[in-house]
Amino acid sequence: MSPPLPPSVQSHLRLHRFSTAPASHHPPSSARLAEQHCLRLLSRCSTPSAVLQSLAFLLKSGLHSNPLVLTRLFASSASAAPAVLEPLVAALLGPSVPIDAFLVNTLIRAHATSPLPSARLRAAAFFPLMLRSAVLPNKFTFPFFLKACAALPGSPGVGLQAHAAALKFGFATDQYVSNTLIHMYSCFGGGFLGDARNVFDRMPKSSAVTWSAMIGGYVRGGLSSDAVGLFREMQATGVRPDEVTVIGVLAAAADLGALELARWVGRFVEREGIGKSVTLCNALIDTLAKCGDVDGAVAVFHGMEERTVVSWTSVIDALAMEGRGKEALVVFEEMKTAGVPPDDVAFIGVLTACSHAGMVDEGYAYFDSMKTEYGIDPKIEHYGCMVDMFGRAGMVDQAMEFVRTMPIKPNPIIWRTLMAACRAHSRHELGETISRNLLNEYPAHEANYVMLSNVYALTQRWKEKSDIRREMSKRGIKKVPGCSLVELDGEIHEFIAGDKSHPQWRDIYRMVEEMARELRRIGHIPTTSEVLLDLDEEDKEGALQWHSEKLAIAFVLLRTPPGTQIRVVKNLRVCLDCHAAIKCISQVYNREIVVRDRSRFHRFKNGSCSCNDFW
DNA sequence: GTAGGGTTAG
Numbered sequence: 001m002s003p004p005l006p007p008s009v010q011s012h013l014r015l016h017r018f019s020t021a022p023a024s025h026h027p028p029s030s031a032r033l034a035e036q037h038c039l040r041l042l043s044r045c046s047t048p049s050a051v052l053q054s055l056a057f058l059l060k061s062g063l064h065s066n067p068l069v070l071t072r073l074f075a076s077s078a079s080a081a082p083a084v085l086e087p088l089v090a091a092l093l094g095p096s097v098p099i100d101a102f103l104v105n106t107l108i109r110a111h112a113t114s115p116l117p118s119a120r121l122r123a124a125a126f127f128p129l130m131l132r133s134a135v136l137p138n139k140f141t142f143p144f145f146l147k148a149c150a151a152l153p154g155s156p157g158v159g160l161q162a163h164a165a166a167l168k169f170g171f172a173t174d175q176y177v178s179n180t181l182i183h184m185y186s187c188f189g190g191g192f193l194g195d196a197r198n199v200f201d202r203m204p205k206s207s208a209v210t211w212s213a214m215i216g217g218y219v220r221g222g223l224s225s226d227a228v229g230l231f232r233e234m235q236a237t238g239v240r241p242d243e244v245t246v247i248g249v250l251a252a253a254a255d256l257g258a259l260e261l262a263r264w265v266g267r268f269v270e271r272e273g274i275g276k277s278v279t280l281c282n283a284l285i286d287t288l289a290k291c292g293d294v295d296g297a298v299a300v301f302h303g304m305e306e307r308t309v310v311s312w313t314s315v316i317d318a319l320a321m322e323g324r325g326k327e328a329l330v331v332f333e334e335m336k337t338a339g340v341p342p343d344d345v346a347f348i349g350v351l352t353a354c355s356h357a358g359m360v361d362e363g364y365a366y367f368d369s370m371k372t373e374y375g376i377d378p379k380i381e382h383y384g385c386m387v388d389m390f391g392r393a394g395m396v397d398q399a400m401e402f403v404r405t406m407p408i409k410p411n412p413i414i415w416r417t418l419m420a421a422c423r424a425h426s427r428h429e430l431g432e433t434i435s436r437n438l439l440n441e442y443p444a445h446e447a448n449y450v451m452l453s454n455v456y457a458l459t460q461r462w463k464e465k466s467d468i469r470r471e472m473s474k475r476g477i478k479k480v481p482g483c484s485l486v487e488l489d490g491e492i493h494e495f496i497a498g499d500k501s502h503p504q505w506r507d508i509y510r511m512v513e514e515m516a517r518e519l520r521r522i523g524h525i526p527t528t529s530e531v532l533l534d535l536d537e538e539d540k541e542g543a544l545q546w547h548s549e550k551l552a553i554a555f556v557l558l559r560t561p562p563g564t565q566i567r568v569v570k571n572l573r574v575c576l577d578c579h580a581a582i583k584c585i586s587q588v589y590n591r592e593i594v595v596r597d598r599s600r601f602h603r604f605k606n607g608s609c610s611c612n613d614f615w
Numbered sequence: 616g617t618a619g620g621g622t623t624a625g
Binding site: 381 | 617618619621622623625
């Protein structure tokens with residue numbers, strides 16, 4: 001059904017009828033008039049509803065087969081709602097419309113950038129349509145087409161065909177096409193990163209775009225060290241990095257927790273006169289925060305002339321990560337006062353802040369306000385925050401009831417959040433039930449085995465526990481090894497639990513032993529029981545003493561002068577024993593130790609931690 | 616009318 005036409009269109013229709021009446025010598029063709037009107041209308045189409053109205057007019061006036069009008073409409077609708085795109089496609093494919101490359105290109109682009117997966121899926125299908133209609137692709141076709149394929153990382157086959165077609169039509173060596181190929185392959189992940197690198201290596205000429213695409217690809221693939229390495233290579237070749245390149249490097253620094261690098265990028269941007277756009281500042285805020293420099297992040301925020309909802313959200317997240325929930329809420333209120341309406345992502349930050357600071361009532365009020373004040377439908381992430389909030393506060397039954405009654409099907413993350421609550425508040429029976437269900441539904445996920453095994457350990461059911469372990473190894477499921485990173489003099493050093501691959505491992509292990517002696521001297525008792533060993537997600541085989549964070553801390557203690565801050569980034573959560581041990585280390589060695597966990601920051605100083613043992 | 620980029624529950 002067509003929506004009601006706006007008054008302007010209705011008045012035009014009247015005008016239209018009027019003008020079709022027999023007139024003077026050169027009667028203007030009604031089709032021509034309507035087309036002109038339509039083009040005028042479309043040139044003002046900036047909102048989905050405007051596009052929809054134009055569409056209604058098109059269908060009514062029979063212009064939906066006019067290629068010029070259609071092309072313009074597709075271009076206007078690139079940012080419009082998917083609901084608009086669907087009838088457009090139907091309009092195109094229904095009547096016999098003369099198709100040219102321009103039209104198909106526009107169509108591919110409009111669909112490739114749609115937020116709806118089904119629309120993106122269709123984007124790539126327009127290329128065969130082009131060939132069927134005996135239209136040759138032009139130089140604009142492949143960048144659009146490949147970008148559409150990049151949006152479908154689940155079906156790399158389409159992308160491979162696209163690459164083959166680009167070769168066949170002689171466009172594969174075009175700069176734009178090559179750059180997009182790098183991007184596309186790196187979006188596919190896994191071994192395709194090698195294909196991206198292949199394209200990159202074979203390009204005779206490269207630009208900042210080329211390097212940025214490859215750097216971004218490494219970051220996306222979790223190879224942030226390689227991204228940084230490639231950036232250094234880029235500087236050696238003399239290609240001038242631009243804003244986008246630098247944003248890629250910042251993402252790498254954020255991933256690695258490399259504060260020195262992040263600060264260096266800040267200075268580099270100033271020195272090189274790279275424009276400090278809102279996007280760049282947002283990346284800088286996020287990166288500094290993820291490297292543990294919240295105050296630096298806030299300083300960047302305050303220095304910005306223009307701020308978007310992303311800027312505000314980044315600061316809120318930064319504070320929430322440090323457990324500074326009250327401050328995060330203050331910023332959220334300031335954002336609203338500043339006239340920036342929060343979006344769904346901002347609410348995730350706010351709800352996380354409430355959850356981590358134990359502010360259940362506030363959290364509930366904000367959750368309600370999403371819908372009532374801002375018309376935002378909560379997504380699974382928001383429900384997840386609420387479950388976490390109840391769970392952390394010890395309201396496990398409320399959390400369970402919340403999950404039972406929520407309008408979205410709970411996903412594994414929701415169940416794992418509940419599990420964490422059960423573990424923290426000793427609700428072993430409920431935990432076991434959830435854990436078993438989870439494992440039945442998702443038998444390929446290692447985390448689910450670890451959880452059930454932890455429940456058995458907590459209830460001293462060693463037999464069941466070892467059964468689970470056996471099941472895991474039988475299925476070839478491995479735990480993710482614990483891994484800690486530290487940055488020293490611009491180098492990133494990586495430590496894995498119990499590994500001896502570092503060139504200085506002998507010194508490091510001696511230092512760890514010395515640390516253990518010192519800790520015992522002041523009365524720290526290592527929690528070596530198997531229960532606690534398994535409480536962590538860390539590999540069971542790695543003895544507590546050789547947990548990666550301890551190796552990393554020992555290394556930095558050896559290599560830096562007294563009083564220097566120690567910063568560690570860990571891929572998993574810190575285990576109970578390491579948490580207690582690091583508190584003591586901060587006291588004995590008089591060092592501030594900042595550990596970025598999988599979920600938050602811990603600042604150890606004078607024998608205590610900023611998380612107040614609540615994490 | 617063409618390429619690379621910022622915030623997201625545990």
